[in-house]
Amino acid sequence: MTDPGLSAVMSERRQLINLAYRLLGSLSDAEDVVQETYARWYAMSGQQRDAIGSPGAWLTTVAGRICLDLLRSARVRRERYVGEWVPEPLPDGGDDPADRVTLDESVSMAFLVVLESMTPAERVAFVLHDVFRYPFGDVAEIVGRTPAACRQLASSARRRIRAAPAPAGPAAQQAALVREFKQAWEARDVQALIGLLDPDAVAVADGGGLASAALHPTEGGERVARACIDIAGRLPGVTLLERTVNGQPGLVAQRDGITITVYAFAVAAGRITRIWAVRNPEKLRPWT
DSSP: OOOHHHHHHHTTHHHHHHHHHHHHSOHHHHHHHHHHHHHHHHHSOHHHHHTOSOHHHHHHHHHHHHHHHHHHHHHHHHHHSSSOOOOOOOOSOOSOGGGOOOOSGGGSHHHHHHHHTSOHHHHHHHIIIIITOOOHHHHHHHHTSOHHHHHHHHHHHHHHHHHSOOOOSOHHHHHHHHHHHHHHHHTTOHHHHHHHEEEEEEEEEEOTTTSOOOSSOEESHHHHHHHHHHHHHHSTTOEEEEEEETTEEEEEEEETTEEEEEEEEEEETTEEEEEEEEOOGGGOGGGO
């Protein structure tokens, strides 16, 4: 006989994946969190589970707390990370709808990078309340602070969001700009690249010590353009493909059908302001 509560509990999976990815910026870590959350659910006796009025709320609370612990330990791990740490890029869709992350502005690379600048408690309070609309009473239970303190955390997180550059314009405009950038890069036309980049553009690469990548951000449109030309010369036989990256127009570099780099972009006033190049193969598993 099947457990009638099982489908209700498993139907929470997608919501949990969505929450954990926004909290951690890593799909593999998000999947681990959801697995651990369900393991804790099934470690309880049937009687304990029956006593829980809202399984969905219980699962969210547990997943939120695991994410908070992970974010705290991630601070230490990131200090040991080789080079720059960029959130794990998300492809468009997936095989299993339950594992798909809903692609909206709260998963754009630019937004996730701002979330990275927050304290673990700020990030959890902000994502739960502002993105997922959980009341501060529920957020307090997860963060382990009073509702008033959680309101303060979300408020300081909002200030960080407001201080960040404004999001891009229409996706069609960004797609056209990314396409022009791809064509100029393939043609190795440095002047065209400089024209497409904001004078203060910044490129950040993440190789994690497992793939060659600049250890520090490249700053200035001209320097970024010349770095792109240099990369094109050092990576023969690479195909650039237009793909959706975290719900936004981006590029994927493939060699022999294997994804070696995923590029995400931020655009403002018709120019590219940020490029994030993820080369760490551990972050590219969903792309191959």
